[in-house]
Amino acid sequence: MKNVVSSWIDRNLANRDIFLIEDGEQYSYFEAIDSIRKFAGLLSSRGIQPEDRVILLLRNSISFVYCYLGAIYSGATVVPLSIQSDPDKVNQVIRETSARLLIVEDRLLDNFDFDKKRTLGLSDIQSALSSQKPLDTPSVPRNGCASIMFTSGSTGQAKGVLVSHTNILTNTEDIVKTLKISNKDRAHLVLPLSYCFGASVLHSIFSVGASIVIDNRFMFPQKTLKLMVQHDSTIFAGVPSHYLSILNNTSAAEMTFPKLRLLQQAGGPLSPDKIEDLKRIFSNSAFAVMYGQTEATARITILPPDMLKDKIGSVGKALDSVEIFAIDEEGNPLGPDSVGEICAKGQSICDHYLINGKIEERESSYLKTGDLGHIDKDGFLFITGRKSQFIKLAGVRTSLFDLETLYQGFDQADGYYLEIIPDQLKGEAIKLYLLSNKDASCNETLAKDAWEYYQRNLKIDQRPKTIEVINKKPLNDRGKVDFKLLKKSG
Secondary structure, three states: OOOHHHHHHHHHOOOOOEEEEEOOEEEEHHHHHHHHHHHHHHHHHOOOOOOOEEEEEOOOOHHHHHHHHHHHHHOOEEEEOOOOOOHHHHHHHHHHHOOOEEEEOHHHOOOOOOOHHHEEEHHHHHHHHOOOOOOOOOOOOOOOEEEEEEOOOOOOOOOEEEEEHHHHHHHHHHHHHHHOOOOOOEEEEOOOOOOHHHHHHHHHHHHHOOEEEEOOOOOOHHHHHHHHHHOOOOEEEEOHHHHHHHHHHOOHHHOOOOOOOEEEEOOOOOOHHHHHHHHHHOOOOEEEEEEEOHHHOOEEEEEOHHHOOOOOOOOEEEOOOEEEEEEOOOOOEOOOOOOEEEEEEEOOOOOEEEEOOEEEEOOOOOEEEEEEEEEOOOOEEEEEEEOOOEEEEOOEEEEHHHHHHHHOOOOOOOEEEEEEEEEOOOEEEEEEEEEOOOOHHHHHHHHHHHHHHHHHHOOHHHOOOEEEEEOOOOEOOOOOEOHHHHHHHO
16 A cells, blocks of 8 residues: 555646645645655654654644644544643653654743653744755554544543545545546635544645645634635635535625635525525535544535535435445345434444544444434435434424524524423423624624524424524534533533
8 A cells, every 4th residue: 555645646746836825825736845855854853753653742734734734644543632732631642652752842842741852843843844854765654653633522422533645545546536636626624623624624735736725714714704805716625614614604605715615515505595504605616515523534414506406305325435335223225215323334334433642443334423314216315313322202203403404594603502301290391502602792692592592483392492692612623513612511
């Protein structure tokens, strides 16, 4: 198995075009590849061997990109962590991964319990690269581990997923083919590169010699839209909270996006009504709904934009290298349209976890996603919920996933999260958290408006028992709701 980043570099060696734009600065492929190889040389000079773990704790930047790709190119295993990570979590990851090197922003140098001789600040790296010889002959064990990507752990313990070179190469090729990504594309990146969705955007762009704009200012979504137009971005990728914020907090409906050809959405459910709203605003752009998990390297299915109308509500068909199927509680495969746990297998599906410092093989020969759904006769997947997220309403077992899409009909919130709470009469009820980017002084009015909307538009058994407005706090760096943080803020 060839080193995945080495194979991409070989394709782009003669490419002098723009690779990355950050804060108005442009970096060519020639410059980026030089930095990737020099960083790999720096790792080698410090004794980093194939599959040694290197932790990155950097914000999205050109520096993150060359450290991330350079580590993989060198044959090391890169462990990217969110810049928002709690120091205790980082210290735990350091221990569990037996990391050989920690690379951090300079301002974070003294935050962690790690050997200072094996900790490098970004300024140290930038200084060292100026005289560093590039690594020209990377080595990697057959199907070696390229990265360890940690699951979000928002409702439980985060697990490290061991992602191989084969996993990345296979998934990237599938995504590029299905979404028709070419060297003429320019992706606008607001997703963290420590998140598998964000990393997959980088992989697809670098693999074909396209370009990418790094934008760390999505807390001001109107500025992001203006930058997309300014930089002629052709691709935007986001999770539901990004798209809800665009709908609620920007003048997107009054703007035009002449170059934007593709919107990608994953990371949770977005109601069909919201997708229709986005399609009206971005009328010249295709909209691709996707489904994936960290264990799948990024994506499992993609709904081709030309099938959006016919298969609205679906998350698409399996990628070329992936097989999906549903099983019942005994593990028996189910036929079309029968609801069961969704499973996946293929060369992009990871086989091993890092749990409590030990590598553990997946229990079965295929990935059990923990999501419930059905696959229609045409092979399109419809997710109906998580195995652990069901509630009995009026005696009917109901998915929180389905309820959340119903609640999105109230269009003044920037995010929605449902919690099952005890109820003396019914046994169980729903507490609804509305996420808002607005000032906290608007919370009472927002909650009142939401209550009135749900009274008018939902059946009595579907309505929330209580509503609480939260101002942005419970979103993690991936734009998803962090349940543990939500409980603290509530």
